[in-house]
Amino acid sequence: MPGVEAVLTHAQVRGSNRQGVIRKDQPVLVDDKVRHCGDAVALVVARDQGTLAAALGLIELELEPLEPVLDMTRALEPDAPLVHEDHPTGNILLAGELVSGRGQAALADCAQVVELALELPRQEHAFLETEAGWAILTPEGTLEIVASTQTPFRDRTEVAEALGLELEQVRVSAPYLGGGFGGKDGVTVQSLLGLAALACPGRPVKMWWSREESFLAGVKRHPARLHYRLGAESDGRLRALDADLCYDTGPYDHLGGVVMTLGLEHAGGPYRIEHVRLRARAVYTNNPVSGPFRGFGVPQAAAALEQAMDLMAQRLGLDPIELRRRNLARRGQRVASGARLDCSHGLEECLQKLAGHQWWRGRGAWKAQAGPFKRRGVGVAAVMHGLGYGPVVPDVANAKIELTPQGKIRVYSGVADMGQGNASTCLQIAGQVLNQGLENMELVLPDTERTLPSGSASASRTTFTYGQALIAASGQLRRRLLERAADLLFVASATELALLPGRVRHSASGRELPLARLAALMQESERVAVGRHRAPVSQERPTADEALRLHGLPHAVFSFATQLAAVELDELTGQVELKGFVSVCDCGRLLNQQLAEQQMQGAMAQGLGYALCEDFAVAGGRVQTPDLSTYLLPTSLDAPDMDSLWVQAHEPSGPFGLKGVGEVGMDGPLPAISNAVADACGLRAQRFPLTPERVLAVLGRPWAAGGRP
């Protein structure tokens, strides 16, 4: 067909045709069987969109129908078809168990036991910018890929392997992303672009998924089924927990095992519980691919645990905040996962602040003022969230900084900025060390050729790890600049000099040396400094299971948060309106309060969608919510005023005492909202999101004296 440049299938893929981080099980183009509705089978390269659409319409696909695995229950049955025949544990991608004390047996001697079963929905990232990028095969034979990605360095390796190229032949760069939230933590368009570019040497190729394509083929938050039994003494001390978490990971690993492992690690939350049995599974199905999404398995775990905590508080007649406070594992103590907490820890103070907040103290009066057919409730949740990759996979960043020949400070950032603003924070950090303002600084965004490998923009580790590397690099450059300036100014020691914006000054004599002049007198190798940082790992060994350790368990450093939701329910319709939201967070020292607040507000908005309206529905393996008119994100009108408070527990291993803030705000909203709903009506739904229909079903007909016949 004229205008069609290439039609490609797996036959043209010269490499392994497999992508993935832990288990490489996802084809670039399907070569054995189609495993979900968004699998790519053929790739067409055309001159314009019209030709492309016409060409795609001409493709005839001959498929032999196979029996699909459409839910976790079926996947786990012994006679279920296998999603991957070669996987040693069948449809269980990964399973893990943590047992301490007498495990679930201890529930038998608890004064109180509460039980909870939950079903949580699949959530769509719905970033503003869908998966996109462009690529070109240069005359020198380099495949250059510019993509909206959180992981340029890892992508480079994956693309090279999948397409059969040498690593040096591939260059990936990641300019600012229009949102990621984990949905771009891994390959989306990259290998497809590479394949297309290889087929059309010297010509740029572009791929930009439509919203519908993004919904169809992009990864989602894992739907999950959880079952919790929590036991306590009558004085409110938690004693035993039996937790079972099941994650639908879809047909490919795509970090699903890591997501599940983080959920497992957080299954018992920030509490001391002597006897636990925590079990989690990530299960292969033929549903859409689940993968990383802000929170990474923890929102599911927190949804169950934090509701169980409220059930327990109610059972014991204890204040919900007080029950949480009493059971916190403090620094030096072990959390339920069995690992000792050694990082900075401000959760107790967070809970105290929340207990003193107007929304909590004034809740009685506020609830009493509910209008006709309205009920009001206030609920809380407390969470912790691990930072980084865990004990095995090196959580490393390499920073590079340069005094340019023009006398500017140029930061080479190796971690992508997907809108969270870490690029500004980088400049802030380097500017702080080198005493330079923005006007004297430049930034280079991640690029495997120009910047140094620094890992992913994910796991709440972006600024935490890269920031330390950058402080090291900046410190080195600072020393070098002052020493060279001391030589040039005939000053005895660099300590007599001050580094000022754009210049070096000899304080005693007032003599100054502009940075541009200094730069001109330095060689390139002197003007560049690099720094490396590897985040600390936990020495704890709560499990001997090496697979779990590889998948990230346990973590060394955690951020903490407690959140409050105030809701108003309508008895006639079941609608839940969020009236107030408070978060008190310990993510270490704040380097940029505005950016931290934006993270918290964004997480709360995403969390309120998760709790109340977002449900990426799939039936029979097909997407039922293919676009933004059927998949309902909360609008600005659905989000109430939010109050973000901070407890800044200085973390010595973080840059200037900082810990990550990207995810911790996502873990609490769903349980806080559900607890608020339960506070309002005394009942809980088992399935989420809490649509008006589900809420009305639990409410019954309180307004009808005795109910309608």
Place this chain on the structure above:
Amino acid sequence: MTAVLLPSGLEELWALWEQHPTAMPYAGGTDLLVRLRKGLAQAPALICLERLKELQCIEERGPELFLGALCTHQELLEHPLLRGRLPVLAQALAVLGSPPIRHMGTLGGNLATASPAGDTLPPLYVLGAEVELCSPAGVRRLSLTDFIRGPGQVTLGPREIVGGVWVAPPSDSVRQHFEKVGLRKALAIAVVSLAALIDLTPQGVVRGARLAWGSLGPTVVRSPRAEQALLGGRLRLPELRAAADIVADEAAPIDDLRATAAYRREVAGNLLLRLAQYGGG
């Protein structure tokens, strides 16, 4: 490329339409462009009606109000006549779509789309509105029930457009009420909605009731039995509950992604209980 024709008056419209007989008219495009993008409609050429000034007025004409079809929802919403005399319609417009949609979408477009979830429809039904249709042959008036024949089906002759809506505002003794149940606060298609006009005597006795539900059937749903049940009583919970039961029994809504039929049926009745607020205790 699709040609877009932009007549600046009705005469020019008729002339252009004669030259391009297959052209499709549109106003704000908030329905049509979505359908075109999805491939649900094909338009060889488009005629944009937004410059038809004569159909953008909101006026008192005798005992009636004329609302031009080309008025945007926002223009209607901001107009004192509408707020003062037709609060039931204003309340519906206030929750239609979102601010951008209300600035683009028009009354005529909402009528011509004839969606079961069209938010202006239940209010216009209870108000007994009539639709004015314009064509080169002249102007005619149809009752709303004659105009809307089914979901997405309206009575429009060849080269005929909706010119506007005629409404006689209810008297001051009539309480006007609208509520929409959606799954979020904006950009929410009605799961079920209720428009009600309740005429009360000074003593608070119901002497007239007009009720209409959106998203409860293929077109707007009325319930003469429920209306009848309210007559002569007061707006108190027992009376309202009796009417609610009638509606819940009569209604035959559908299941869809947003809600089940059972939920719609129940809430259609429940929404009547909200009228207790006008009962004065």
